[in-house]
Amino acid sequence: MTLFEHQQIQYLSKNAPLATKLRPTQIRDFVGQDHLLGENCVLSKIISSNRLPSMLFWGPPGSGKTTLVTLIAQSADYLIHTISAVDSGTKDVREIIKKSRDAITTANKQSILFIDEIHRFNKAQQDILLPYVEDGSITLIGATTENPSFEIITPLLSRMHLFLLHPLNKKDIEIILQRAVTDEERGLGKSKLTLDDEAQSVIIDAADGDARVALNTLELAAQIALTSPQSNRVITKTTISESLQHATRYDKTGDEHYNTISAFIKSVRASDPNAAIYWLSRMLKAGEDPLFIARRLVILASEDIGLADPYALSVAVAAQQATHFLGMPESRIPLAEATIYLATSNKSNSAYQAINTAIRDTSKEPDYPVPLHLRNAPSKLMKELGYGKDYMYSHDFPEHFSGQTNLPEQLKGRTYYEPTQQGHEKIISERLREWWNLKGKIPRDKSP
Numbered sequence: 001m002t003l004f005e006h007q008q009i010q011y012l013s014k015n016a017p018l019a020t021k022l023r024p025t026q027i028r029d030f031v032g033q034d035h036l037l038g039e040n041c042v043l044s045k046i047i048s049s050n051r052l053p054s055m056l057f058w059g060p061p062g063s064g065k066t067t068l069v070t071l072i073a074q075s076a077d078y079l080i081h082t083i084s085a086v087d088s089g090t091k092d093v094r095e096i097i098k099k100s101r102d103a104i105t106t107a108n109k110q111s112i113l114f115i116d117e118i119h120r121f122n123k124a125q126q127d128i129l130l131p132y133v134e135d136g137s138i139t140l141i142g143a144t145t146e147n148p149s150f151e152i153i154t155p156l157l158s159r160m161h162l163f164l165l166h167p168l169n170k171k172d173i174e175i176i177l178q179r180a181v182t183d184e185e186r187g188l189g190k191s192k193l194t195l196d197d198e199a200q201s202v203i204i205d206a207a208d209g210d211a212r213v214a215l216n217t218l219e220l221a222a223q224i225a226l227t228s229p230q231s232n233r234v235i236t237k238t239t240i241s242e243s244l245q246h247a248t249r250y251d252k253t254g255d256e257h258y259n260t261i262s263a264f265i266k267s268v269r270a271s272d273p274n275a276a277i278y279w280l281s282r283m284l285k286a287g288e289d290p291l292f293i294a295r296r297l298v299i300l301a302s303e304d305i306g307l308a309d310p311y312a313l314s315v316a317v318a319a320q321q322a323t324h325f326l327g328m329p330e331s332r333i334p335l336a337e338a339t340i341y342l343a344t345s346n347k348s349n350s351a352y353q354a355i356n357t358a359i360r361d362t363s364k365e366p367d368y369p370v371p372l373h374l375r376n377a378p379s380k381l382m383k384e385l386g387y388g389k390d391y392m393y394s395h396d397f398p399e400h401f402s403g404q405t406n407l408p409e410q411l412k413g414r415t416y417y418e419p420t421q422q423g424h425e426k427i428i429s430e431r432l433r434e435w436w437n438l439k440g441k442i443p444r445d446k447s448p
Contacts, residue, residue, distance in 0.1 A: 019215040021186040022179065027071045031211075032064055032172040033165055043163060050076045052112065054133050054140040056157070058148055059165025062210030065143040068165075069114050078139065079103055079111040085120035090128055100138045111138055118142030119151035126153045133159050147258075167209020174204060176211050180218055188222050194234045202240045257288075265296060269304045273343040280339050290331045294320035297338050308348035308423035315341045346423025354417040361414070368408035401435045 024030050027037070027047065036043040046052065052072065057065040073080040081096040093113070100111035113129075115121065133140045133156070140160065148157055168176075180187040181195050195218070203221075207214035221239045260282055267275035283293060294316075301316035319338035323331040377387035392402035405412055419429040 017216065018180060018187070018219040019212045022176070022183065022215060023067045024071065025074075027075050030064065030068060030071060031175050032168040033068070035166070036163055046161075047072055047075050052076050052078060052110075052139050052141075054160045056118070056142045056144065056148055056152065056160040056162050057165055058144050058146075058162060060167050060209065061145055062207070062212035062214075063165040063167055064211065065165060066114075066116060069112070069141050069143065072141075073112050073114070077109075079109050080114055081111060082114045082116065084116045085118050085125075086116075088115075090125055093125070093128060097132050097137055100132075104137075112141055113138040114141045114143070116143050117145075119144045119146040119148070123153055126156050130155055130159070168207075168211055169209070170204050173207050173209070173211060173214050174200065177203060177214060177218060180215055188218075191222065191226060192233060193222055193225055196234055196236055198237045199235050199240045202237055206240075260286075260288075261293075261296060264293075265300060268297075268300050268339060268343045269347065271343055271345075271347065273340045276339050276343045277336060280335060284328070284332055284335075290323045290328055290335060291320070293335055294323045294331075294338075297335070297342060300342055303352045304347055304349055305342060305345045306348045306351040306425070307428055308346035308420065308425045310424055312342055312345050346425070348420045348422045348425050350418055350420055350425065358416045361411070365410075368410050371406070371408060373404070374406060399435060403436065 030037065035041065038044065046055075057068065059065055070080065070082075079100070081099065083092050083096070096111075096113050100113065103109045103111050118126075129140060132138050140156075142152070142160070144151060148162060152160075177195065177200055181193060182189050184190050199221070203214050203217050206217060217240065218235070221235045221242070224239050224242055225233050225235045260279060264276060264279035264283065267279055280293065284290065297316040298313070298320055301312040305312040315338050319334040322334035326334070372386045372389055373391040375382070375387040377383045382388075392404040394400050394402045397403075407414055419425045419432065421429060
């Protein structure tokens with residue numbers, strides 16, 4: 001290491017963010033993830049064995065993925081090579097593989113290749129890792145905030161042990177904040193700052209389980225408090241309000257996007273308007289495309305409400321048109337109106353079930369010929385071939401109902417639409433029953 005590099009490291013260490021300075025240096029100081037690190041838990045046993053398999057840590061930002069990997073490597077006495085998939089590529093991976101193989105030969109040491117944001121690697125880049133994981137050249141450890149089943153190729157995922165990290169709970173965040181305030185070597189201890197209970201609660205709530213957000217908020221608040229006289233260096237709720245930059249953990253192309261829209265859809269389906277409005281507000285707050293939400297409402301109206309309330313589709317389409325016309329922030333109102341209407345409507349998925357069942361039949365059965373009486377007969381030849389013969393014109397019959405069978409002969413009696421007894425569909429059910437009860441009373445010789 002050159003003198004310049006040494007000075008650079010010292011400078012970065014001194015001026016690093018509080019969240020970086022406070023990273024624990026021993027596994028026993030790690031806060032949170034007790035389901036993984038508690039006594040007799042799988043990860044604890046793996047660390048104790050000093051023989052590490054390839055692993056994948058999946059969890060939200062600020063849950064300790066990077067810190068945990070570093071501590072595991074130190075505990076097991078492995079060399080560790082860290083890259084980020086954001087700014088690294090195949091060349092970097094190959095160079096690390098070579099160093100890892102050299103370390104096995106010259107120092108009898110195993111190496112970890114830690115890839116942060118591993119989901120950013122494309123399929124081809126992930127494929128390159130496979131043979132080296134397979135032959136033991138490296139122990140691969142990845143960290144991701146996204147659902148691995150969508151982002152990591154199956155062959156690679158099957159060779160890694162998956163560990164799910166949870167957002168830190170409030171007690172965990174409190175421990176980290178108190179450590180930051182009192183630690184004189186790496187924290188704010190020498191500044192003699194006081195963090196009052198109310199301010200601490202605000203930080204904990206805003207952090208939403210993310211230790212990095214909590215420490216970044218505390219650090220900025222400390223900078224503001226340090227401008228006060230030394231006798232009054234208290235971080236208060238007001239100080240936090242000045243410094244807090246609360247960002248919703250929501251990625252419009254990521255896993256949280258799908259979780260939130262799923263919660264919204266299921267709340268409407270469950271006839272829970274309060275939950276539906278809450279999830280709607282979460283999406284709007286995070287900057288979700290309001291037209292995307294409007295499209296989901298149109299689908300919901302057709303799939304989950306259907307003919308139990310025929311007006312639901314009109315309301316949803318009107319909301320979509322209003323959203324397109326108005327834009328945000330005004331479009332939040334028609335979106336909320338449609339959400340509440342759909343959530344409080346009678347529910348039926350009979351139309352959804354009907355078309356799915358029919359599609360299933362048409363996919364697995366032959367294309368049966370159209371019955372002759374239903375065929376169009378625009379020419380003399382077609383009429384001579386029997387096209388349109390015996391067709392019964394519905395308006396010539398009582399109740400404008402002929403009772404004629406219109407399915408192919410091979411599917412005669414097949415039922416696709418089965419109305420429920422919900423809302424308007426109860427009326428439809430009774431109407432169909434009355435019509436088909438008339439069938440036996442209709443004179444069969446009547447035709448147009």
